[in-house]
Amino acid sequence: MRNPVKTIRNFLLFLCITIIPAQEDSTVVDSTLYREKIVVGESETVVINATVNPINIAPTAYRYSIYPRNHPAEPFMQKLFFPGEEIQIILPANILNTDSLGNVAKLEPLGDNYDHQYRMFNAAVGEINLTTFDILGPSDIMKLTVLDSETGNPIGASHVRVTQNGEILSNTQTDTSGYTRVRIPVKRIQDEPVMVSIDTDGRFPTWKGNMDIAEGIFEKTVTISTLKLGPGDTIYEVIDSMVPFREGPENGAVSLFLLNEGDQVVISKVAGDRLFGRVRIYLDKQGIYRNISGWILGKHLNRME
Structure with missing residues (x-):
């Protein structure tokens, strides 16, 4: 007959051998799940x-x-x-x-x-x-290219300004190829032309033109040439903004349009503090240049050498 004490001892030993590996397997599974949770939590x-x-x-x-x-x-x-x-x-x-x-x-x-x-x-x-x-507000867009009329070369770094009745609508600058996109807000007086001014930093006289703006996106090429001076003519540059160019020398004379800093005027006559001269304007509808003569106060001008 078997010894009961020995039998019980062997049974307990068998249980220990069976249970311990099972506990170790459970710990590995939990550890894996924990690591997966960390990876999910740290996703970038x-x-x-x-x-x-x-x-x-x-x-x-x-x-x-x-x-x-x-x-x-x-x-x-x-x-x-x-x-x-x-x-x-x-x-x-x-x-x-x-x-x-x-x-x-x-x-x-x-x-x-x-x-x-x-x-x-x-x-x-x-x-x-x-x-x-x-x-920016809704705009019509003019794809503008500025060229030298004699050589056809692009005029880069030209400052382009668009105004209407003295209000500035747009300011931009051409790139090295003479090109720029000019945004002109649709909230303007639609049935009136705008004034486009192109300042080349003294390389050419300031170009000015009255333009009717097409709806949407359209292209425009402007060619600029040097001014031809007559006997006694002198070129002056406007040094202020919103300067009236008047029909007569009187303060109350009709203002033909407003000149801005950098615009150039060919002066042919001086009468005290008032100077008489001309500004060359491009008329878009006719496709021609026209010299507009008028008067301007001398304090707004600086003689160009």
């Missing part, structure tokens, strides 16, 4: 920030979208923001397109026929701060 994100600068307008809201450049119809996220709110979208960093400039941020100002704007950017983690979105 990216914050894509947008800053808006509304210029003399007040959009009612902004629709902000982020999407891959190769799939514009499949945005990662789209949100609506109101003026004063921080505009940002937070995404998992690993969903962004890794191609060079493979992602696009689209901003749609709401409340009028505003232009939609886009920014392309690379995938990253942390924060991406996009360049500022300047929000």
Whole structure:
């Protein structure tokens, strides 16, 4: 007959051998699950920030979208923001397109026929701060090219200003190819021409022209030539803004138009503090230049050497 004490001891030993490995297996599983939770919790994100600068307008809201450049119809996220709110979208960093400039941020100002704007950017983690979105009112666009009339060469770095009844509608500058996009707000007197002024920093006389602005986008080429001076003529430059060029020497004489800083006047006669001269104007409808003669106060002029 077996010893009962020995039998019980062997049974307890068997239980210990069986249970301990099972406990070790359970600990490994729990540890794996815990590590997986840590990985999920530490997944990297990216914050894509947008800053808006509304210029003399007040959009009612902004629709902000982020999407891959190769799939514009499949945005990662789209949100609506109101003026004063921080505009940002937070995404998992690993969903962004890794191609060079493979992602696009689209901003749609709401409340009028505003232009939609886009920014392309690379995938990253942390924060991406996009360049500022300047929000302008609805505009017609003149694709302007400025050339030397004698050589046909482009005149780069020319300052282009558009006014109507003395109000400045647009300011821009040509690039090295003599080209620029001139935005002319649709909120103007539509049935009246605008005055376009092109200042070349003294390389040529300031070009001025009355233009009828077409609706939408249109192209225009302007050629500029040097002034031909007659006997006793002298070139003066306007040093102030909004200077009346009058029909007569009297203070109450009719103002033909306003001259601005950098405009040039060919002066042929001086009468005290008033000077008589001419400004060459391009008439867009007729396609010709015309010399407009008038009077201007000498304090607004500086003689060019």
